[in-house]
Amino acid sequence: QQQVKQSPQSLIVQKGGISIINCAYENTAFDYFPWYQQFPGKGPALLIAIRPDVSEKKEGRFTISFNKSAKQFSLHIMDSQPGDSATYFCAANSRAGKSTFGDGTTLTVKP
Amino acid sequence: SQTIHQWPATLVQPVGSPLSLECTVEGTSNPNLYWYRQAAGRGLQLLFYSVGIGQISSEVPQNLSASRPQDRQFILSSKKLLLSDSGFYLCAWSVHTGSYFLNYGYTFGSGTRLTVV
Numbered sequence: 424q425q426q427v428k429q430s431p432q433s434l435i436v437q438k439g440g441i442s443i444i445n446c447a448y449e450n451t452a453f454d455y456f457p458w459y460q461q462f463p464g465k466g467p468a469l470l471i472a473i474r475p476d477v478s479e480k481k482e483g484r485f486t487i488s489f490n491k492s493a494k495q496f497s498l499h500i501m502d503s504q505p506g507d508s509a510t511y512f513c514a515a516n517s518r519a520g521k522s523t524f525g526d527g528t529t530l531t532v533k534p
Numbered sequence: 535s536q537t538i539h540q541w542p543a544t545l546v547q548p549v550g551s552p553l554s555l556e557c558t559v560e561g562t563s564n565p566n567l568y569w570y571r572q573a574a575g576r577g578l579q580l581l582f583y584s585v586g587i588g589q590i591s592s593e594v595p596q597n598l599s600a601s602r603p604q605d606r607q608f609i610l611s612s613k614k615l616l617l618s619d620s621g622f623y624l625c626a627w628s629v630h631t632g633s634y635f636l637n638y639g640y641t642f643g644s645g646t647r648l649t650v651v
Contacts, residue, residue: 457639464538465576466624466642471628510580520566523630526577 426450427515429525434533442500444528446513449494453515453523458487458498461510461527470511471498503532539642540625542597547650553612555596560606563643567608568640569600574624582603584608585630592603620650 429446436442448456454475459467473480473487473496480487486499500507513525537560543545547646552556559565569581580593581602601609608625625643 455638459640459642464645464647466626466645469639469640472639483564514639521580521583522640524578529575532553 426523427513427525429513429528431528432526432528434531436503436530438532438534440493440503440507440532441482442503442507442532443531444511444513444530445495445496445497446515447493447495447516448523450515450517450523452517453500455516456487456489456496456512457516457522458485459512459514459524461512463509467510467512470503503530505532505534508532535629536625536641538625538643538647542646542648543644545649547615547648549617550614551616553610553619553648554571555610555623555625555648557610557643558606559608562606562627562629564605564630566630567602567625568628569608569610570624570626572624572645574610574622578624582610604645615650617650620648622647624629636643 427448445528447509457472458470460470461467471482471485472488475491478489484501489496508531510527510529514522540557565584568583570578571581572578584590584602587602598612623646626640629638629639
């Protein structure tokens with residue numbers, strides 16, 4: 424049973440546009456929500472993360488929005504660039520267990 | 535700073551041959567260690583994880599095995615590879631389960647591309 428559902432599976436955005444990737448979770452024990460960015464042939468790298476006591480976290484062009492009551496969180500990439508083209512994974516962690524990953528979203532930013 | 539090393543980067547092996555992939559972590563102690571497999575264009579499938587030396591949990595029944603002979607060393611093995619074992623193998627580490635840190639995301643290695651022919 425998948426505990427983190429990620430959508431969309433793929434996303435095409437024009438350069439300068441906003442990319443939005445959504446995730447929903449079920450387990451209320453999760454207390455740390457990271458996003459990973461993976462380029463082809465490379466391992467995923469931690470991009471940005473949020474804890475549930477915060478509704479939004481921004482780092483440069485990347486923003487996580489978190490809705491605890493709805494058990495949803497999303498990644499927003501502002502002013503998307505071709506260099507942002509990659510696969511993005513959301514995840515949910517609890518201190519007592521393993522990380523649960525979404526299935527990934529392949530983002531293509533067209534110049 | 536913490537670093538994770540994974541090798542080899544690419545590997546082509548015949549069906550029925552053995553496999554040994556190694557992962558080591560530097561700059562931390564008592565980490566949680568993980569082996570993931572990623573099929574082309576797909577998500578991350580957890581294969582094994584370890585919370586300490588000699589402690590291995592298997593997530594998916596298969597002909598692969600894992601061992602943790604030292605605190606910061608994690609090895610993925612197979613006695614006889616199958617075609618279906620082809621994929622991108624990733625090692626990762628995180629802070630130890632139960633540790634109180636503000637950040638317990640995963641740090642992944644650079645991966646091993648395994649092709650079984």
